[in-house]
Amino acid sequence: xxxxxxxxxDTRPLAATDAAPAPIVHGHVLSKRWVYIQNxxxxxxxxxxVTDILDAARAAGFNGAVFSDVKFDRLDDGSLIDDYYTNxxxxxxxxxxxxxxxxxxxxxxxxxxSLLWHDPDLAEGLPVKDAPFRVVAVSPTVPPNHxxxxxxxxxxxxxxxxxxxEQLPASGDTxxxxxxxDAPGTATFVDRxxxxxxxxxxxxxxxxxxNPGSGNGRVYQRLAVEPFRYYHLSVWIRTxxxxxxxxxxxxxxxxxxxxxxxxxxxxAANQEWTRFDATFNTLTxxxxxxxxxxxxxxxxxxxxxxxxxxxxxxxxxxxxxxxPLMLMSPDKGIEYEESRDLPELRDVAMGRVPYNGVYDxxxxxxxxxxxxxxxxxxxxxxxxxxxxxxxxxAVYGDQVTASLTVPKVFDLLDVxxxxxxxxxxxxxxxxxxxxxxxxxxxxxxxxxxxxxxxSPGADLAGNVSRLRDMARAIDPAAPVYVWSDMFDPxxxxxxxxxxxxxxxxxxxxxWEGPAPDITVLNWNHGPKARAxxxxxxxxxxxxxxxxxxxxxxxxxxxxxWLAALEGVPGIDxxxxxxxxxxxxxxxxxxxxxxxxxxxxxxxxxxxxxxASRETPGPAPTLTPTTPPMxxxxxxxCLPWAARGR
Numbered sequence: 209x210x211x212x213x214x215x216x217x218d219t220r221p222l223a224a225t226d227a228a229p230a231p232i233v234h235g236h237v238l239s240k241r242w243v244y245i246q247n248x249x250x251x252x253x254x255x256x257x258v259t260d261i262l263d264a265a266r267a268a269g270f271n272g273a274v275f276s277d278v279k280f281d282r283l284d285d286g287s288l289i290d291d292y293y294t295n296x297x298x299x300x301x302x303x304x305x306x307x308x309x310x311x312x313x314x315x316x317x318x319x320x321x322s323l324l325w326h327d328p329d330l331a332e333g334l335p336v337k338d339a340p341f342r343v344v345a346v347s348p349t350v351p352p353n354h355x356x357x358x359x360x361x362x363x364x365x366x367x368x369x370x371x372x373x374e375q376l377p378a379s380g381d382t383x384x385x386x387x388x389x390d391a392p393g394t395a396t397f398v399d400r401x402x403x404x405x406x407x408x409x410x411x412x413x414x415x416x417x418x419n420p421g422s423g424n425g426r427v428y429q430r431l432a433v434e435p436f437r438y439y440h441l442s443v444w445i446r447t448x449x450x451x452x453x454x455x456x457x458x459x460x461x462x463x464x465x466x467x468x469x470x471x472x473x474x475x476a477a478n479q480e481w482t483r484f485d486a487t488f489n490t491l492t493x494x495x496x497x498x499x500x501x502x503x504x505x506x507x508x509x510x511x512x513x514x515x516x517x518x519x520x521x522x523x524x525x526x527x528x529x530x531x532p533l534m535l536m537s538p539d540k541g542i543e544y545e546e547s548r549d550l551p552e553l554r555d556v557a558m559g560r561v562p563y564n565g566v567y568d569x570x571x572x573x574x575x576x577x578x579x580x581x582x583x584x585x586x587x588x589x590x591x592x593x594x595x596x597x598x599x600x601x602a603v604y605g606d607q608v609t610a611s612l613t614v615p616k617v618f619d620l621l622d623v624x625x626x627x628x629x630x631x632x633x634x635x636x637x638x639x640x641x642x643x644x645x646x647x648x649x650x651x652x653x654x655x656x657x658x659x660x661x662x663s664p665g666a667d668l669a670g671n672v673s674r675l676r677d678m679a680r681a682i683d684p685a686a687p688v689y690v691w692s693d694m695f696d697p698x699x700x701x702x703x704x705x706x707x708x709x710x711x712x713x714x715x716x717x718x719w720e721g722p723a724p725d726i727t728v729l730n731w732n733h734g735p736k737a738r739a740x741x742x743x744x745x746x747x748x749x750x751x752x753x754x755x756x757x758x759x760x761x762x763x764x765x766x767x768x769w770l771a772a773l774e775g776v777p778g779i780d781x782x783x784x785x786x787x788x789x790x791x792x793x794x795x796x797x798x799x800x801x802x803x804x805x806x807x808x809x810x811x812x813x814x815x816x817x818x819a820s821r822e823t824p825g826p827a828p829t830l831t832p833t834t835p836p837m838x839x840x841x842x843x844x845c846l847p848w849a850a851r852g853r
Contacts, residue, residue, distance in 0.1 A: 240781025328559025452506025
């Protein structure tokens with residue numbers, strides 16, 4: 209520490225530069241003290257909101273902000289009102305005037321609605337292979353189309369036994385047809401009074417007390433399936449004073465262990481009969497477990513009725529070159545062609561409800577019309593065809609990611625990088641780019657020509673490397689930042705036997721993509737925090753610790769995090785990262801992190817590569833915290849207790 213020149217503990221930096229005095233905490237000179245701000249700059253009232261946040265942050269000793277707004281990806285497409293640019297400029301001018309460095313968040317991979325706004329067909333998807341459809345006659349339409357038939361999914365016999373709960377036990381409360389039922393007669397019951405239709409439903413009541421220990425109320429059954437088939441799961445649900453736990457219509461596979469349906473059931477504490485719809489793809493599996501129920505429930509009642517499974521058809525069909533639609537005869541001797549045998553097949557609702565870039569879990573399947581028994585067509589009524597295609601798979605309700613490799617994605621990103629640079633630089637407030645690669649949960653199933661060996665890790669590495677080069681071509685001196693999780697072998701890039709969500713494998717090797725001059729915003733504050741930080745340091749990356757996560761002051765743990773990383777070189781700062789609680793705790797958090805610390809002039813090394821390397825070693829004990837969650841959003845997560853069943 210001989211290179212550090214001590215200053216008075218109460219000194220505050222006057223400019224948001226690495227050369228300004230900064231607090232030193234457990235050996236880390238925190239030259240970057242940032243706040244993460246999600247905002248819609250199109251709303252005039254938000255301008256005062258953001259400037260107030262910046263003022264409060266500056267007064268507390270912060271010197272920078274990352275701005276996140278999905279509209280940053282639309283600055284040049286003509287969809288924004290003029291006031292948007294005026295509002296953005298007002299905030300940027302204010303940030304510059306008070307000495308705050310600001311960066312735009314862009315390159316949204318993982319949560320890609322802003323990128324997919326431009327073309328919903330750029331979504332990553334899952335493959336369907338040789339799904340059988342039948343040509344069924346319909347009333348002919350008027351010219352010029354002359355459609356007289358359509359493709360209808362063949363009933364392949366995959367269905368829930370007693371999904372309507374109409375087969376009742378001779379005695380007791382155990383429903384026939386279901387392989388497992390939690391605590392029948394104690395926590396789960398046959399209900400002949402409250403039902404959506406027929407004679408009965410299944411009721412689950414006060415699970416925290418009727419099934420103590422787990423609070424679970426579930427039924428499940430095993431289904432034999434074919435690989436790479438696409439299904440629609442539907443069930444009706446009613447609740448009364450329901451509290452606690454996770455409500456799921458869950459589809460699990462094994463060998464390898466994988467959850468195939470990740471979307472929670474959005475129930476209210478009190479609701480009348482409401483239908484929940486979702487889809488799932490069997491991927492490589494020949495057997496799946498279908499669960500209906502509650503994990504970790506507390507009180508109240510939930511009823512389930514009329515559950516069903518059917519082929520999903522062409523719902524959320526993706527159409528681009530690397531996700532081809534192939535329609536074959538059963539012997540594969542004929543490949544049917546659009547324009548000759550059928551009109552172009554598209555799902556016009558895919559990624560467009562209620563607006564571009566937003567994908568629903570289910571809607572009425574598109575009408576797949578064909579020219580049957582017509583001149584030039586090779587299709588006939590009652591023919592069976594085998595369809596192969598790709599469909600969107602949303603996670604946690606609305607998360608869809610864009611392709612990492614399709615050339616059009618990079619064309620769009622080049623426009624986005626240039627437009628954000630232009631707007632921020634025009635205000636003299638461009639502090640660099642924040643790449644928003646985060647929790648990418650679908651990847652690796654299409655036919656695009658990827659990077660390296662084409663593995664998910666290689667594709668992600670190639671993606672971020674190319675983006676960094678694109679950014680450098682626009683502004684060679686501007687710094688680039690990226691979240692840690694998708695490049696961290698101790699986090700989402702772990703080389704595990706189980707695949708990552710709906711990825712075709714895992715993200716191992718992705719860390720080869722970020723060049724050492726990319727600063728990592730590290731949010732791995734769990735048990736492997738030191739191993740993670742040391743790993744990035746050993747590869748030459750500077751780091752900013754992205755902490756806070758809506759924790760009440762009594763549970764602030766970020767100073768302990770800095771203590772746990774003592775001796776790891778290249779920790780340049782911290783960021784107050786919130787997604788729900790707001791900014792009222794800015795001053796309290798600042799006091800927690802650097803309160804009472806000496807303020808020093810950072811050495812020149814703080815702007816370069818870490819001067820030393822460290823092999824990951826044992827981590828000092830940290831106060832237990834909640835598991836790391838995404839800085840960009842906090843989707844509902846479930847500790848999958850069901851996997852043991």
